Every structure is written in C-alpha cells, then in structure tokens.
Amino acid sequence: MDGKIATIQDVARVAGVSTATVSRTLSKPSVVSPTTRAAVLDAVEQTGYRINTTASNLRRQRTGSVIALVPNLANPFFSQILAGMSSVLTEAGLGLLVADTQSGTDPDERLRHFLVSGVADGLIVFDGTLSPQVLDMPGRPPVLMACEWMDRNLPSVTVDNQAGARLAVDHLVQEGHSRIGYIAGPEGNVLSVARQQGFTAALQIHDLPLRADWQYEGDYSMDSGMVAARRWMAMTDRPTALFCASDEMAVGFVGAVQRAGLRVPDDVSVIGFDNIEVVQHLTPPLTTIRQPRNQIGVRAAEMLIEMISAGSLSGPSEVIDVEFMPRSSVGPPRA
C-alpha cells in the first residue's frame, strides 16, 4: 500500500467487489447501488487509489490531451491564448501539450509527426505556413486552425483582420491623415496579407493613394519595426502615419523614431495590431487594434473539444471581432 501505487484490483479486493464495479463507481456512479458505492469509495480512500490515465486511455482509445502547435513557443503573443485554452481543456479533463513548428528542420514533418504519433486527441495549429496536404492522411485526429489558416476549408477560429485594418485607417483618416503607410508582416503570411488587403480596401474607400514605396516589409519583430523606421526616416516624401501589422513592429518603429529625436504623434502617427500588454504603458501609449487573445484560446479549445467528441474532422469556423483601442500614438498630421 505504501511502496507501490494501488491499482483497481487492490480497490476491488478491499471493497469486496469486482474491478468492473469499481470502474463503474468511478465513471458512472448512478448505476451502482448506494451501499456498494459507499464501500468502493471507502476502499478508494483507504488505498489511496488514483486511476491510471495511461491504462484508461489505452482502453478508451484516446490520449486525454490536445496539442497546440505554434510557430514559435518563445513568442509571448501565444501565452495568453494558451492560458485561455488551458482553462477550458482542464475543465474537460484534457491536458495541453505544446510544441513549436519552426524549431526543427522541417515544419511540415513536425505536423505530420504529431498527426500520426497518436499522442493527442486533437491539434490546434497556429502556423499558416504548413502544407494542407499533410492533413491528407487516414485516421488522423481532428485539427483546428487558430489565428492563421492554411486552407480556408479547415475549421478555424480567427479574428477579423480586414476589419481591424479598416478601423485603423478610418481612425487615421479621421485625424486628418491622407499619407498613410503600412508595415507588413513576413512575406506571404496570411495575417499580414489579410491586414494589407483591409488596409488597401480602406484606402480606396477614402480615395487615398496606395503607394508602393510606403509599404515597408517586416517580420512582426521589434527589430524589423526599427529597420522600417530607418527606411521611413531616410525618405523625404514620406507618410505621416503608419499602420503596423503587429504591435511589436510598432514598438520598434516608435523606439527608433524617438531615439532619432522625432516625436510621436507630433512627427508621425503610429497604430499597431494585437494590443499586447505592454503598449499601454509606453510613452506615448500605443493606439492599436485589440485581439481578444484569451477568448481566442477559449473558443479554439471549445470548438476542438466539440470536434473530438463528435469524432469529426470537420467543423464550423468562427471569426472573432477585433476592437479599436484609441490611445495617444495617433494625432493630427503636422501642418
């Protein structure tokens, strides 16, 4: 009793019943009589029995966990999403495994590995650069895309990126800007493309020029925001306001601009995307588009659980609204 861990057999012996009864007492208490139920629970208490999840999982043909595949675990953007996921998964008795796609050599191979390894009942994939063909595979678990997407037919939970871009442009226009630039995410990234499309569409609505030289390339990182700032500062005919595809880049941009002696928003207005924690404490606090990260995690988990219990590889998609967060990094353009 003290050396080893008690098994269901031990409990059955102590309670004087069969293992079947013990199992039922624990999973469907209603079908056993109150007296035996009490006896079993007593025996459980005495032996300190804890159900062996591995054995249970084997018999029930499941694993009891889902895995979140993010492009880069070190990216803090995901932590709050994971927290949201964790809360609902735990509630459902599921564990949350995490792994990143970009750490090994072949990201696709990594996805394939988790699909076939049978180590999770379902996947939530945050990386839109993977090949959808990898999913063409018999007997794979359900997969839900989150934030990014690789094939619009896959079930997903995303935010309305285009609407976010529109909100940003609308605000800049409202403040009097007509020379508006865009700092993009990595080449081909679906989020950056969607935001750029929203940006372009919004410019058209306001009858503003879309100038190729006012589109700066970035990769979502602060450093790339800094690089964009240098390019911006080197121009003479430059935008008076910039919409950044991520808060990180906005932070890098603002930092670089300020270090060069310019002021935000007096010399240039900046608007970000994401609403990461820190930006409200900056000087000036950053105007941005908020993504409800906790909610994204919660919905993703809920939807995946739905797919798992339905045993279905397909499911609905959901688009979550973004929110405009007015702060102080946007002002009227310099006269």
Place this chain on the structure above:
Amino acid sequence: MDGKIATIQDVARVAGVSTATVSRTLSKPSVVSPTTRAAVLDAVEQTGYRINTTASNLRRQRTGSVIALVPNLANPFFSQILAGMSSVLTEAGLGLLVADTQSGTDPDERLRHFLVSGVADGLIVFDGTLSPQVLDMPGRPPVLMACEWMDRNLPSVTVDNQAGARLAVDHLVQEGHSRIGYIAGPEGNVLSVARQQGFTAALQIHDLPLRADWQYEGDYSMDSGMVAARRWMAMTDRPTALFCASDEMAVGFVGAVQRAGLRVPDDVSVIGFDNIEVVQHLTPPLTTIRQPRNQIGVRAAEMLIEMISAGSLSGPSEVIDVEFMPRSSVGPPRA
C-alpha cells in the same frame, strides 16, 4: 489499411514474423538480423504503421511527457523558458504539458493532482508559493523547481538573484546615486525577497541608508509599477534611483513618470530585472539584469530528464548567472 490504423500485429503478419520481432526491430534494431530487419521495415512502410504511444507507455510504465507548472500561463515571462524546455524534451522523446497553478481554486490541490494523476513522468514547478508538504507522498514522480523554490532541499535551477541586485546597486552607486529605492514583488515571493536581500546587502557595503519609506510594494505587474510611481512622485524626500524587482514594474514606473512630465534618467534613474524583449526598444532603453531564460529552460529540462532516467526524487541544484545590461535608463542624479 486505409480505414483503421495499423497495429503491430498487422506489421507482424505482413512481414511474416512475430510481434516481438517487430517491436525489437523498432526499439533495438541491433538484435535482429539484417534480413528480417529489412522485411519488418518494409512492412512498416507498407502498412503505414505508427507505434501507439499509449500502449507503449502503459507497458513501459511511463507517460512520455513532463509537465511544467507555472503560476500563470498568461505571463509571457515563461514563454521563452518553455521554448528552451521544449527543445530538449522533444529531443528526448518527451512531450511538454503545461498548466498553471493559480487558475483553479486551490493551487496546492493542483500540484497534488498532477503528482498523483500519473499523467507525467516528472514535473517542473515554477511556483514557490506551494507547500512542500504536498510532495510527501508515496510513488510520486520527480519534481524540479525552477526560478522560484519552496524548499531549498528540493533540486532546482535558479538564477543568482542576490548577485543581480548587487550588480544593480553597484551600477547606480557608480553613477553617483546615494538615495536608492526598491520596488518589490508580491509579499513573501522568494524571488523578491532574495533580490531585496541582495539589495540591502549591497547598500550596506556602500554604506548607504536603507530607508523603509523608499521600499515600494508591487506584484511584478506593470500596473503595480505605475502605482509605485504615483507614490514616488507624491514624496518630497525621495530616492533618485530605483531598482525594480521586475522589468514589468520598471516599465510601468517609467511610463507613469514620463506621462507626468518627468524624464528618465534625468529626473530619476531606473533599473529593472529580467531583460524582457521589449525593454531595449523603449525610450530610453531600460538598464536591467538579464536572466538567461532559454538557458534556464534547457537546464531545467536536462536536469529533470536526468532525475527521471535515474529514477531518483533528488538531484543537484544549479544556480545560473545573471548579466548586467547597461542601457540608458540610468544616469547621474540631478545635481
């Protein structure tokens, strides 16, 4: 073959050998003859067989994953640590489960749950507020503390918090400060206490006064840094420099001070702790003490793996050095 997933039986049948041979081919290829090995691998290929980890784990009496218990999953501080852990765990064929302690009702109960649930081969615990007594339990898996600690006898990987504080104070003194305050972490938090001890000791070495009214309470959050700033600004006889137990608080402090029209470092010098990504892009870039977060994760994982394979509940502890990061948030005190 297409509908269901192939089992080891299927492979054995196709290869014309026993399941034992298949298993051996996959785990210890050296003991099977080259010819049968080839036949088996061929059959594996044909059937698309993937080992069922659940069954394997049950038989081998392990789970194949370790769990990281953090106080708050939403805290980005951990993401880089998790990334480091993930990289070495994956290498070792282990999955990384994450969960937070502070989300449910009873944090201790949460730890207890994971100890007995048998869902992980080992735990890495980042929360020093739990009770060490929870670990007094037969048959529990190995536990390694990381960053924080609850009982110095437990194996752990931590950083040299006191040395960090000393580095900070030394630098401030060197710049000419003699009126130095401290913004603490949450009441009783081991990290905050250790840093405060280092702080106090360093003041003594430099023969500087330790004034109770120059110690501000915080909880590591940016908001609490903001609150501290308000208290600081309300004082007339106040420190000219502040050492913050976390970068977050330093950010909150600096932001609040700047919004009030004061300047850093002209009006007040600030030094943080952690070296989170963003602080180098602030205006001014924050001087801080760097914790090598990736390395912490890597070492924690390595050490836990060591304990797991040794089947030992005890193990060595390791203290990792911190590094002083001079930037621009510290300057000479106002004359």
Place this chain on the structure above:
DNA sequence: AAATCTGTTGTAAACGATTGCAACGTATGC
C-alpha cells in the same frame, strides 16, 4: 561426438483499466 555457446526468433504473460454480455435476485404484471 557431445557439450557449450551465440545469435535470432517466437510464445505468452504482463501493463491497468473499460465494457458487452450474462447472471442473479427481486419486484411487478397477468
């Protein structure tokens, strides 16, 4: 030529739970 060893393979018993099916006792319907 018998005995021993080595290398390779198969047999079958675990690992610890869940669950379809059968069996039992008792209550109900006719």
Place this chain on the structure above:
DNA sequence: GCATACGTTGCAATCGTTTACAACAGATTT
C-alpha cells in the same frame, strides 16, 4: 404461480505494446 422486467453485479475479453523466457539452429569448444 409463472413470466417478464428491472436493477445490480461479475466474468472475461479487449486496447496495443514490451519483454522474460524458452526454443532453436548453427558455430565453436572439448
């Protein structure tokens, strides 16, 4: 009083591996 139904329990198969042990063939030793 007999048949049927219901509520409760046990038997035993099953999930898919791993591995101790036995078995066997061929090589080597005595």
